[in-house]
Amino acid sequence: MAALWSSVASPARPTVKKESLPALIMESIVLFGPPGAGKGTQAQRIMESTGLPQVSTGDMLRAAVAAGTPTGIEAKKYMDAGQLVPDEVIIDLIKDRIQEDDASNGVMFDGFPRTIPQAEALSTITAVSHVVAIEVPDERIVERICGRYTCADCSAVFHDTFNPTTKEGVCDSCGSSNFKRRADDNADTVMSRLNAYHEQTSPLAAWYDSKGIFFRIDGDRDIDSITQDILTTLE
Ligand code: ADP
Ligand code: ADP
Ligand code: ZN
Numbered sequence: 001m002a003a004l005w006s007s008v009a010s011p012a013r014p015t016v017k018k019e020s021l022p023a024l025i026m027e028s029i030v031l032f033g034p035p036g037a038g039k040g041t042q043a044q045r046i047m048e049s050t051g052l053p054q055v056s057t058g059d060m061l062r063a064a065v066a067a068g069t070p071t072g073i074e075a076k077k078y079m080d081a082g083q084l085v086p087d088e089v090i091i092d093l094i095k096d097r098i099q100e101d102d103a104s105n106g107v108m109f110d111g112f113p114r115t116i117p118q119a120e121a122l123s124t125i126t127a128v129s130h131v132v133a134i135e136v137p138d139e140r141i142v143e144r145i146c147g148r149y150t151c152a153d154c155s156a157v158f159h160d161t162f163n164p165t166t167k168e169g170v171c172d173s174c175g176s177s178n179f180k181r182r183a184d185d186n187a188d189t190v191m192s193r194l195n196a197y198h199e200q201t202s203p204l205a206a207w208y209d210s211k212g213i214f215f216r217i218d219g220d221r222d223i224d225s226i227t228q229d230i231l232t233t234l235e
Contacts, residue, residue, distance in 0.1 A: 027129035028052070028106040029234065030113070032204065035193045036144035037134040037219050038226060041157045043110045045227045050234065053102045056110040059155070060093050061085060062182075079184055082192025084114055084200055091121045098125055114201045119208070131208040132230055134219035138194060145190045152178035163223060 029052060031039040043054040061079060064072030071093070075085045094112060097103065106126060113119040122128065136144070147160035153176040158165055166172050171179070184193070208214040215233045219226055 027127040028109060030109045030128055030131040030208075031111075031134065032131050032201075032208075033134035033219060034136060034138070034141055034197045034201075035190065036141045036148065037136045038144075038223065039110045039134060041163070041223060042134065042227060042230055043108055044156065045223075046230055046234075047108065049231055050108060052106055052108040054110055055094070055097055055103070055107040055112065057085075057090055057093060057112040057114075058110075060097065064093075080189070082184060082189035082196065084196050087115055087117045087121070090114075090118055094122070095125060113204065114196075116203060116207060119204055128213060130234060131204075131214045132233055133205060133214065133216045134226065135216055136219040140220060141194060142187060142190050145185050145193075146187060148185050149179045149181050151176050152180045 029050065031043055033039055040054075040056060040058075043056070047054055061072070061075045065076045065079070066072070071089060075089060078085045090112065098107070103126075106129075109122075113122050144159065144162070147162065148157065149160070150157050151171040151174060154171060154174040156171055156173040157163070158179075169177055169179075171177070205214060217226060217229045217233065
């Protein structure tokens, strides 16, 4: 990646061991794709390599719903219906999140931006170096979404068939036995979410392509190959 410190080492800079650098990238990355494409799965895997924290608007909204905040109460009706939450709500969330200390070197957005107005707002908030699109055909999406479950304690993502825990009922990452499924991960809501993706989100592909920062990855393969391709794209 162009902005990696390690690739622009200059004599004036103090010698720092590569592995001790906390965050190497000064710009943000966007993981783009339909619901269930594997954005969250890949974000968790590449977080360590990029040094960028994952910022998932879906996770932030679910936390707001669980906490019963005004934002959560407003967002819930859209989420339950599989529709996008209004842009103003999302942009306010992101403006606050980007102020936090861990975001000072950029972040890895997962599920944001999802509309052109959100992307325009983002361009005034932080620089984006790569938009990585994980491409998965519609016919795969329903089976991915309907089999998804996550660890309630560490948020690791699993799938009943495609990515089960190694030991049944035990989280591979933290050993917990508490798992949860999302209320909106059902066959009915998936169709609305896919429609919202095609109508409101997919136009962003051309928008970012015209800026020369859009990279397509075939997401209809095993999880490891996709991770490898994303890391190569970001190099
Ligand atoms: P998103 O964040 O894009 O909505 P997730 O990362 O939550 O997607 O993945 C959706 C579901 O599909 C999860 O159950 C996950 O375990 C599974 N999954 C992710 N990547 C793949 C893949 N390459 N092949 C098969 N299943 C996958
Ligand atoms: P997915 O697995 O569909 O990618 P997310 O967790 O990203 O799911 O989003 C869940 C729901 O939260 C969406 O269906 C939508 O209602 C809302 N949401 C999340 N991110 C956004 C966003 N950037 N803009 C509008 N709505 C959003
Ligand atoms: Zn766990």
